[in-house]
Amino acid sequence: MALSVPAIMKTTAARLSALYLLLFALCAVLLVFYMTSLSARMLTAQTQETINDEVLGLARAYQRGGLPILVRVVEQRSRQPGANLYLIADANGQILTGNVQSLEPGVLENEGWTSSPFSYQRFGEGELERLRNLPAEQGTTTPPDQNDTQAQGEKGHNAIALVLRLPNQMIMLVGRDLGEPERLRAVIRRALTLALGMMGVGGLLIWFFVGRAALKRIDSVSEASRRIMGGDLSGRLPVTGAGDEFDRLSENLNSMLARIATLNEGLKQVSDNIAHDLKTPLTRLRNRAEATLSGKHKSIDYRQALESTIAESDQLIKTFNAILMISRLEAGYSSENTNRVDLAAAVRDVVELYEPVAEEADVSLEAATDGAFIVNGNRELIGQALSNIVDNAIKYSTDSTSKPAVRVTLGRVGGEIRLSVTDNGQGIPDDADRARVTERFVRLEKSRSQPGSGLGLSLAKAVMIFHNGRLDLLPGNPGLSVVMSFPAREDH
Numbered sequence: 148m149a150l151s152v153p154a155i156m157k158t159t160a161a162r163l164s165a166l167y168l169l170l171f172a173l174c175a176v177l178l179v180f181y182m183t184s185l186s187a188r189m190l191t192a193q194t195q196e197t198i199n200d201e202v203l204g205l206a207r208a209y210q211r212g213g214l215p216i217l218v219r220v221v222e223q224r225s226r227q228p229g230a231n232l233y234l235i236a237d238a239n240g241q242i243l244t245g246n247v248q249s250l251e252p253g254v255l256e257n258e259g260w261t262s263s264p265f266s267y268q269r270f271g272e273g274e275l276e277r278l279r280n281l282p283a284e285q286g287t288t289t290p291p292d293q294n295d296t297q298a299q300g301e302k303g304h305n306a307i308a309l310v311l312r313l314p315n316q317m318i319m320l321v322g323r324d325l326g327e328p329e330r331l332r333a334v335i336r337r338a339l340t341l342a343l344g345m346m347g348v349g350g351l352l353i354w355f356f357v358g359r360a361a362l363k364r365i366d367s368v369s370e371a372s373r374r375i376m377g378g379d380l381s382g383r384l385p386v387t388g389a390g391d392e393f394d395r396l397s398e399n400l401n402s403m404l405a406r407i408a409t410l411n412e413g414l415k416q417v418s419d420n421i422a423h424d425l426k427t428p429l430t431r432l433r434n435r436a437e438a439t440l441s442g443k444h445k446s447i448d449y450r451q452a453l454e455s456t457i458a459e460s461d462q463l464i465k466t467f468n469a470i471l472m473i474s475r476l477e478a479g480y481s482s483e484n485t486n487r488v489d490l491a492a493a494v495r496d497v498v499e500l501y502e503p504v505a506e507e508a509d510v511s512l513e514a515a516t517d518g519a520f521i522v523n524g525n526r527e528l529i530g531q532a533l534s535n536i537v538d539n540a541i542k543y544s545t546d547s548t549s550k551p552a553v554r555v556t557l558g559r560v561g562g563e564i565r566l567s568v569t570d571n572g573q574g575i576p577d578d579a580d581r582a583r584v585t586e587r588f589v590r591l592e593k594s595r596s597q598p599g600s601g602l603g604l605s606l607a608k609a610v611m612i613f614h615n616g617r618l619d620l621l622p623g624n625p626g627l628s629v630v631m632s633f634p635a636r637e638d639h
Contacts, residue, residue, distance in 0.1 A: 167350075168347070168350055168351070171346070171347075171350065172343070172347060175339070175342075175343040175346070175347075176343070178339065179336060179339040179340060179343065182335055182339060183332045183335050183336045183339075186331055186332060186335055187329075187331075187332050190331060191307065191325075194307060194323045194325070195260070195307070195309075197231070197323060198231065198307075198308070198309050198321050198322065198323055199309070201224075201231055201321050202309055202311065202321050204220075205217060205220060205221070205319070205321065208220040209313070214313070214315065214317070217235070217313075217319075218235060218243075218244055221233045221235055221244055221245055221319075222244055222245075225244075225245055225246035225270075226246070230246060231321060231322060231323050231324075232245070232246065232247055232267065232269075232306055232308060232320065232321065232322035232323060232324065233245040233246055233247070233320070233321060234246075234247040234250075234318075234319070234320040234321075234322075235317060235318070235319050235320075236255060236317065236318045236320070237316075237317055237318070238316040238317065238318070240255045240256075240318065243317075245270070245320070246269055246270050247267055247268070247269060247270060247320070248267075248268045248269060248270045249267065249268045250265065250266075250267050250320075251265040251266045251267065254267075254308070254310070254320070255310060255318050255320065257310065258310050258311065258312050259309065259310060260307070260308075260309055260310075261307055261308050261309075261310065261322075264305040264306060264307055264325055265305065265306060265307075265308070266304065266305060267304055267305075267306055267322075268304070269304070304324055304325075304326055305324070305325045305326070305329065306322045306323060306324045306325055307322055307323065307325060308320050308321060308322025308323070309321050309322070361393075364385070364387070364393050365393075367384075367385050368384050368385065368393070368397065371383065371384045371385060372384070375404065381408070382404075383397075383401045383404060384396075384397035384400050384401055384404075385397060386398060386401070428459055428462070428463055429463070431459065432456055432459055432460070435452060435455065435456060436452070436456065439452040466602065469602045469605075469606055470587070470602065472606060472609070473587065473602065473605050473606050473609040476528075476606075476609035476610060476612060476613040484525065485523050485524050485525050485614075486523070486524075486525075487521055487523065488521065488522050488523070488524045488525070488526045488529060489519050489520065489521055490516075490520040490521075490522060490529070490557055490564060490566055490633070491516040491518065491519055491520050491557055493526060493529055493530050493533065494514050494516050494533065494555055494557055494566065495514065495516060496530065497530060497533045497534050497537055497555075498512060498513075498514045498537070498555060500534070501534070501537050501538065501541065504538075504541060505541050505553065508541055508542075508545055508551070509545075509551065510541050510544055510545065510551040510552065510553055511550060511551065511552040511553065512537075512541070512552075512553045512555075513552075513553075513554055513555070514554075514555040514556075514557075515554070515555070515556045515557065516555075516556075516557045520557055520558075520559065520564045521635075522564055522614070522633040522634070522635065523614075523634075524614045524633065525613075525614075528610045528613065528614075529610065529614070531606065531610070532606060532607035532610040532611070532631065533566070533568070533607075533631070535603035535604065535606055535607050536568045536603070536604070536607055536629045536631075537553065537555065537568055538603065539603055539604070539629075540553040540568050540569075540570040540572075540627075540629070541553055541570075543570060543572045543573070543627070544570035544571055544572040544626065545572070546572050546573055547570075547571045547572045547573070547625070547626070548625075549571060550571075551570070551571065551572070552570070552571050553568065553569070553570045554568075554569050554570075555567070555568050555569075556569070559635065562634065562635055563616075563632045563633065563634060563635060564632070564633045564634075564635050565630055565631070565632050565633075566630070566631040566632075566633070567628055567629070567630045567631075568628070568629045569623050569626060569627070569628040569629075570623065570626040570627060571623065571625050571626040572625070572626050572627065573625065573626070574622055574623055574625060574626045574627035575620065575622075575627055576622065581620040581622075581627075582620075584604055584620065585604045585605055585607075585608045585618065585620070586605060587602060587605045589605075604618070604620075604629075607629075607631070611631055611632075611633075614633060614634075615634055616631065616632050616633045616634060617632050618630070618631055618632075619632065
């Protein structure tokens with residue numbers, strides 16, 4: 148989806164990019180001026196040091212032979228290639244010798260270092276320039292006067308110099324051309340400016356392509372969000388596989404959407420289960436009450452009808468409570484507290500509770516719980532889930548071809564604590580049936596003759612989800628083994 152420039156600038160990414168670009172440009176400009184001025188100061192200091200060395204050499208020559216030797220040394224050094232500026236003038240500033248033809252006015256008036264760079268022309272540069280500018284037919288010229296020379300000096304090179312007064316009031320100037328520092332400054336400035344321009348263009352290109360890709364991904368996320376808000380909970384946010392922040396955000400939101408879809412499906416299942424599976428006992432209650440009221444009965448008949456109605460109503464209340472508990476546990480909204488639970492003690496309590504039931508059904512019930520096995524959980528929920536599993540094992544082991552037996556074992560496997568309830572009944576040979584039997588109100592055909600609502604294993608599975616564990620149904624060869632796997636508690 149194409150965006151206009153004002154619309155793009157309303158995005159956070161574009162604003163941050165513009166701010167970073169502005170800060171980068173400001174820092175780069177300051178860096179250009181700092182580097183050029185620093186390099187100029189360094190070269191100027193080096194130039195002054197060179198001039199001081201030249202002055203010391205000329206001072207020694209003057210001490211050896213006076214003005215004649217000084218003039219000879221100045222003339223000799225003036226003719227060397229790449230020589231410094233040398234000038235000897237009289238007390239009035241008239242140039243007597245050296246390689247300087249003209250100076251900016253006022254340079255020779257003050258002794259010491261010149262306060263600022265001055266203009267000058269080397270000897271012969273003014274005449275050569277004048278001859279180049281004359282018409283071809285004009286063959287002779289008149290020498291320029293001092294004023295013309297000074298005027299030409301204003302258009303020459305720039306230099307710094309040290310001006311000294313000799314004992315005979317003559318003036319000596321030793322200087323150095325600033326062309327090299329100025330050229331270096333210009334080169335550095337051009338290089339830094341070019342680098343700034345290239346980095347700026349590169350930054351704009353990177354912002355254009357990278358920012359545009361980010362905006363496209365945000366648009367795709369927004370489009371997917373609109374579809375989801377429209378009611379399509381099967382939709383998911385796009386994941387490119389790059390592993391960046393957008394992918395991590397999309398993965399987390401997709402997990403949240405999957406969780407929401409699971410909760411909605413659970414709510415739908417609860418509604419369907421209540422509508423279908425609870426309709427039969429409610430109908431049975433109504434028919435019993437109607438049959439009791441339809442004829443003349445004794446008081447004891449009415450009493451029995453009311454007692455059976457109360458018993459069936461209690462069973463319905465238990466069923467509703469189990470459904471609500473399963474929904475809360477699966478949704479993670481349960482207010483049950485968790486703390487340190489010894490599974491071995493919980494197993495002993497449940498086995499002790501069901502020993503009379505097992506004896507009455509002629510089922511051998513035993514437990515193997517050597518040592519303490521500590522987990523983080525809720526003792527009441529774990530006890531209720533284990534009770535449901537043990538109750539099922541006792542009921543469905545009675546069809547065993549041998550002596551019915553139920554064994555409860557507790558052990559550690561890797562980082563898990565596994566609580567297993569194994570019977571030697573016929574079990575559930577089909578894998579699909581073992582996966583389906585943990586759903587609400589699911590009862591296999593062979594279990595229809597046994598009392599129950601089909602919520603025992605569903606509640607046990609919900610309890611394990613609440614404890615970040617899992618419930619596995621494994622073939623016992625013979626029978627069935629129901630395994631509750633808890634993450635082991637880490638005590639530091």
